[in-house]
Amino acid sequence: MKLKLVFLFAILNGFLASAQDKKKECERDFTAFEELHRADKFDEAYEMLAGLRKKCPTFSEALYTYGEAILNHKMEVMNNGDEKNAVARDFAKLYDEYDKNYPQNTKNNSLKKALVLYRFQAVPEDEVYALFEQAFKANPTAFKSPEAVDAYATLLYTRYKAKDKGVTIAHFIEISSALSLIADQELKLASETENGLLSKQKSQELSLDEKIVLQAAAQKAESFEIISKNLDKSVKQLTNCDALAAYYDGAFAAHSADGPWLEMALYRLDTQHCDRNAVFPKLADAFYKVSPTATAAFYMGVLAQRDKNTEKATAYFNESISKQSDKKEKARLYFRMANSYSGKDNATAKKYATQAMLENPAFSQPYFFLAQLYTAAGDQCGTTAFEKKALYWLAAETVMKSVVAEPKMKVSAEQIAAGYRKKAPSKEEIAAAKMKGKQVAFGCWIQESVSVPKL
Numbered sequence: 057m058k059l060k061l062v063f064l065f066a067i068l069n070g071f072l073a074s075a076q077d078k079k080k081e082c083e084r085d086f087t088a089f090e091e092l093h094r095a096d097k098f099d100e101a102y103e104m105l106a107g108l109r110k111k112c113p114t115f116s117e118a119l120y121t122y123g124e125a126i127l128n129h130k131m132e133v134m135n136n137g138d139e140k141n142a143v144a145r146d147f148a149k150l151y152d153e154y155d156k157n158y159p160q161n162t163k164n165n166s167l168k169k170a171l172v173l174y175r176f177q178a179v180p181e182d183e184v185y186a187l188f189e190q191a192f193k194a195n196p197t198a199f200k201s202p203e204a205v206d207a208y209a210t211l212l213y214t215r216y217k218a219k220d221k222g223v224t225i226a227h228f229i230e231i232s233s234a235l236s237l238i239a240d241q242e243l244k245l246a247s248e249t250e251n252g253l254l255s256k257q258k259s260q261e262l263s264l265d266e267k268i269v270l271q272a273a274a275q276k277a278e279s280f281e282i283i284s285k286n287l288d289k290s291v292k293q294l295t296n297c298d299a300l301a302a303y304y305d306g307a308f309a310a311h312s313a314d315g316p317w318l319e320m321a322l323y324r325l326d327t328q329h330c331d332r333n334a335v336f337p338k339l340a341d342a343f344y345k346v347s348p349t350a351t352a353a354f355y356m357g358v359l360a361q362r363d364k365n366t367e368k369a370t371a372y373f374n375e376s377i378s379k380q381s382d383k384k385e386k387a388r389l390y391f392r393m394a395n396s397y398s399g400k401d402n403a404t405a406k407k408y409a410t411q412a413m414l415e416n417p418a419f420s421q422p423y424f425f426l427a428q429l430y431t432a433a434g435d436q437c438g439t440t441a442f443e444k445k446a447l448y449w450l451a452a453e454t455v456m457k458s459v460v461a462e463p464k465m466k467v468s469a470e471q472i473a474a475g476y477r478k479k480a481p482s483k484e485e486i487a488a489a490k491m492k493g494k495q496v497a498f499g500c501w502i503q504e505s506v507s508v509p510k511l
Contacts, residue, residue: 082112086119093122098129109150113157120154124168131176144178164198167191174207182221185211192231199238202279209235209283213290225295229303232291233320239284241316246277247384288327297330305335308342315347322355331358350379354389358396387416394425402429402436403501413461420465423458424472427451430502431476437500442489446496448480450506483511 089108092101105123112119127147134140151165151172170187173179188208192199199205209232215221216228250273253266262270304321311317322339325331340359344352357372373393380386390412397405406429409422430451438444452473459466486492486508497505 078111079115082108082115086112086115090118090122093126098126101126102130109153113153117154117158117161120150120158121163123150131172140176141178144172144176147172148178164191164195166194167198167204171204171207174211175203181211181214185215185221192234196234196238199235200242202242202276202283205235205239205242205280206283206286209287209290213294216294225299226303226306229291229295229300229324230307232287233317233324236284236287236291236323237316237320239280239287240320243277243280243284246273246280249273250277291324292328295328297325297328297333300324300328300330301333301335304339308335308338312342313346315343315349318343318346319351326355326358331362336362350376350385350389353379354392357393361396361400383415384419387412387419390415391419391422391425394422398425398429399432402433405429406501418461420458420462420469423454423461427454427472427476430454430504431479433500433502437498437502442481442485442491443496443498445479445481445485446506446508447498447502448476449496449509450498450502450504452476452480453506481508486511 085104085108089101089104092098092104101122105126108115108119109123124147127143127150130143131140131147134143148169151169154161154163155165166187170184170191173187174184188211192208199208212223212228212231212235216223216225250270253262253270253273256262256266257270304325311321318339322336322343325333325336325339330336337359340352340355344356346352353372353376357369357376360366360369360372376389376393377386380389390408394405394408394412397408399405406426409425409429412419412422428451430447434444434447438447455469455473455476458469481489481491491508493510494508495505496508
């Protein structure tokens with residue numbers, strides 16, 4: 057019996073000694089690995105990474121955060137090809153190992169894994185899409201980067217458009233709406249940061265760190281603005297009022313107190329001219345009760361306008377404006393109000409479009425909007441055939457004013473203005489009307505004039 061105890065004790069001591077030796081070896085190798093990482097010697101550190109992952113997977117969580125940086129560097133300097141795809145798959149495996157050995161971490165590794173495989177096209181798209189689906193279901197709040205939102209939205213769009221990937225229209229609307237909400241929220245946060253630093257810059261020099269933050273916020277805001285527009289475009293292209301109404305009506309009970317969700321639902325229905333659907337009043341009333349914001353008041357105004365209650369609509373629209381303090385947002389509200397009156401009350405539509413320009417002089421859209429109103433007003437505001445065609449000169453002039461607001465619109469504005477001028481009176485028509493170099497004054501709701509060119 058004594059001999060057995062001695063034997064077991066010897067085995068135990070052997071295990072402990074082996075464990076101690078392994079720990080010392082891991083400590084030695086990890087220290088060398090860490091020093092290489094801190095010295096930015098990524099190629100040398102990469103040579104040690106695989107061995108440490110195999111021998112010392114739980115020695116330090118930093119093994120995985122350092123490994124992430126090292127593999128990122130490796131991918132950046134490699135040429136495309138099979139070897140790069142193999143490293144990308146190994147990169148994805150690193151994230152799996154991280155979650156296995158440190159399951160309580162909050163690094164959103166499932167999303168990072170999906171992004172790596174998507175970025176480097178290392179596996180079939182269906183596999184990557186499934187990973188995005190899992191990551192979003194597990195933690196939608198992790199989707200804060202433009203790349204993550206854009207990648208998931210792109211894969212969702214292609215699968216639904218293909219009609220053979222098992223993505224239903226309800227799922228397409230649900231995820232597109234959720235991603236639009238994220239894009240809008242992140243755009244707002246980035247814009248607030250950007251505007252705050254730009255305001256500070258007017259009175260004092262920004263620090264180097266603040267300049268870096270400003271540049272990052274501007275880039276992020278621009279990226280999310282593009283993503284938001286692309287999401288809007290894809291939903292408009294692939295859905296209709298019946299599909300949107302059916303989805304939002306079915307999901308209403310679960311979201312009846314969710315302000316952001318209600319706002320997105322109303323936005324989708326409003327921008328696709330589905331405000332006459334029966335679900336719209338239900339959503340508008342719920343949103344106004346839950347969150348009586350400027351936007352909620354706007355939708356109540358749209359609802360009142362739909363019901364031909366001009367007095368009530370005006371009251372809600374005025375409430376909407378009074379609750380908005382940010383000039384850019386106020387300009388957007390005025391512009392949305394202008395759109396809501398287009399074709400119904402063009403005088404009011406013009407008034408709100410003009411107010412949008414005054415609130416934000418760098419806002420180009422109202423100029424294009426007014427130009428379209430003018431070209432459609434021939435029968436309403438032109439007293440002669442010449443005057444009706446002369447409205448195209450006014451439209452061309454109006455469009456070109458957008459370039460002062462946003463110089464980047466120059467090419468588009470010139471193309472549209474050229475198209476309008478082709479529809480204006482010809483040289484012969486000008487001569488016949490004896491209007492060369494004279495002014496054409498438009499009454500009606502337009503109240504503008506234009507010079508006849510000396511062709």
